[in-house]
Amino acid sequence: MTNHQGFFKRKLFMGVTIGAGIVFIIIGIVFWGGFNTAMEATNQEEFCISCHEMEENVFEEYKKTIHYANRSGVRATCPDCHVPKEWTHKIIRKIQASKELWHKALGSIDTPEKFDKKRLKLAQNEWRRMKANDSRECRNCHDFESMAVAYQKPRARKQHTNALQNGNTCIDCHKGIAHKPVHQLMDEEELEKLSAPNPDFAKPDATLRQPVNKKQQKLLDLSNNPPKSKVKMVPAQTNGADSNQSTSTNTASSATGFGIGWSDVPDREVTIFYPGQASMEWIFKGSEHGGKLPFKAGDRCVECHDNEAAEMGQKIVTGEKLEPQVIPDKRGSIAVKVQAAHDDEYLYMRYEWQDTSHTPVPFVDGGKMDPDNQVKIAMMFSDDNKSEEDDFTGSVMYSGRSGCWGTCHHDAKDMPDAPKQEDIDAYEQKDQIDMKQGIRKYLTESRTKVEVAGRRGKKRGGWDKLKTPEEIKEELDAGRYMDLIRHKAGTKESENGYILDDRIMTGGEEVLFNSSLENGLWVVELKRKLNSDKAGDIALDFDKLYNFGFAIHDDYTNGRFHHVSLGYKLGFDNDQADINAVKK
Structure with a gap:
């Protein structure tokens, strides 16, 4: 017994005995266990929502998201996202959280x-x-x-790859995914700065995980080339029609292809979608459009959205986003078969799509915006030359990425920042272009300034920043315009103009159209000269690509209530082109 007592009284360090050391160890274990238990208790969702500030606000928002409930049953709780797992970082975060407790006591929130x-x-x-x-x-x-x-949509694959290469991190793009998207309240410059890539995070040699089995490869192939909708092709006949044919007709037998045999011309299905109030300025507002960063970096809209057009159109047409004036039961997208051919003198194009039942417009008397024309189709072209001064392709800014989208602005008629008529009447340059019916399409090149971000409450757009007539002529002579062709199937009118400072529907070389509706299918065919010296006409060369987009006003609609395509590349005997015109 004496020996045991002597053992515990033996001194180890600085006069501390073995017995005292054992007691300290036991106390330390108890303290550490209690501390760790308390720490873990504060890392539970129940603790996070134990105060009504969290339970009644952010928690209710979070319960509606995929982080709370999903197909796999894996839930990310509050501490999973807001508390580090590593001990050192966790302690630092807990110390920071003491400030939140202080404000809880003060009643700040x-x-x-x-x-x-x-x-x-x-x-x-x-x-x-x-x-x-x-x-x-x-x-x-x-x-x-x-x-x-294999399990990601093309848009996600593209943006995640860009993030790896450039140094973006998750929160740059995914703000507001579990709670109210208050980042939309931020100044655009501040938001862009907060979301800018950090080169220290970049992994230029890393890649996303490629398919590792046949199932994943099949899924990837299906994602890149989804099944096309079944649109029955109307057999095209030829009757040797020539350039003296009338500019338009709406009889089925006339849809003959201007002597072109379309049966062996390759087709591409293009899904055009309802755009609502999506403008060029909207594209550049990161709090509203998550694709701002990749678009500014040079990505084309079609690279991310080509297979999502139908889904986007449905969200917009139903008023889920970007549309305050809903037309009940209007379809959100149209699958259009597009074919293109050429000979030595002309470009020929053929469009085919399914008709739709009439859905009256509730805010228009009679339900039809344009009672004379059940269908109108318009298409735009611009060159795809690389600019030496700016980081975009095409003489028209951003047309290489967005096609004709650059003509649609936030201050056009029926758009969010459309000016009042009294403001238009007071504008000193109002007589320079036709503003009697509101602001129509225009290009940034025609304005001295276009407000993109809406900083400090400014209206977005540049309707009242017109350049002088002399400056506009310089832009036109330099080829900075969109060649515009339009056909009205009801009144049989065909127009050839351009867009620069305004939508000009005259002045171009005559274009010929056939249009027909038979067995529920619309067929519209175009015959256009390849080369023209008329103002606003783009000369088409066989060895170049051209930026191209088109829109269809169906069901008697007008203005912005149409369906539009993304921007595509038109080429001649070029397999790399999105729309390839083949020699006939």
Whole structure:
């Protein structure tokens, strides 16, 4: 017994006995166990929502998202996203959280009104934290190099690849995915700065995970080439029609192809969609359009959205986004078969799509915006030359990426920032172009300035920043315009003009159209000279590509209530072109 007592009284370090050391160890274990238990208790969702500020606000928002409920049953709870797993980072975050407890005691956010008033600042603090640590908590579950491309849409694959190469991190693009999207309240410059890539995060040699078996390869192939809708082709007949044919007709027998045999001409299905109030300025507002960064970096709209057009159109036409004036039961998209051919003198194009039942427009007397024309079709062209001064292809800014989208602005008629007629009447240059019916399509090249971001409450667009007539002529002579062709199937009118400072529907070389509706299918065919010296006409050379887009006003619609295509490349005997005109 004495020996045992002597053992425990033996001194180890600085006069501390073995017995005292054992007691300290036991106390330490108990303390550490209690501390760790308390730490883990504060890492539970139940603790996070134990105060009504969280339970009644952000938690209710989170419950509606895929992070709360999904097909796999894996739930990301509050601490999974907002508390680091590594001990050191966790302790730092807990110390920072003490400030939140202080404000809880002060009652700074104890009502929904107080919480919403501070919400943006609170969110910005969290975004900056996540940005600084390369979205560490996101990457606990998500990893670029583990993302199987076979299970992602083309848009996701494209943007994730860009993020890897450039140094973007998860939170740059995914703000507001679990809570109210308050980033939409931020100034555009501040948001762009917060979402800018960090070269330190870049992994230029890394890639997304490629298919590892036949199933994944099949899924990837299906994603890149989804099944096309079944559009029955109307057999095209030839009757040797020549350039003296009338400019338009709507009898089925006349849809003959101007002597072109279309049966062996390759076709491409293009899904055109209802755009609502999506403008060029909207594309450049990151808080509204997540594709702003890749678009600015040089990506074409079609690279991300070609297979999503029908889905986008349905969201917009039903008023889920970008459309305050819903037309009930209007279709959101149209699958159009597009064919192109040429000879030594002319370009020929053929469009075919299914007709639709009439859906009256509730905010127009009689339900028809244009009672004389059930269908109108318009198409635009611009060259695809590389600019030496700016980072875009085509003489028209951004036409290489967005096609004809650059003609649609936020201040055009029926758009969000359309000016009032009294403001138009007071504009000193109002007589320079036709503004009697509101602002129509125009190009950025025709304005001295176009407000893109709407900074400090400014209206977006540039309707009242017209260049002088002399400057407009310089732009026209330099080829900075969109060649515009339009056909009205009801009144049999065919027009050839251009868009620069306004939509001009005259002046171009005569174009010929056939149009018909038979057995529920519309067929429209175009015959256009390849070369013309008329103002506003683009000369088409066989060895070049051209930016191309088209729109269809169906069901007696007018103005912006049409269906539009993304921007495509038109070429001649060129398999790399999106729309390839073959020699006949």
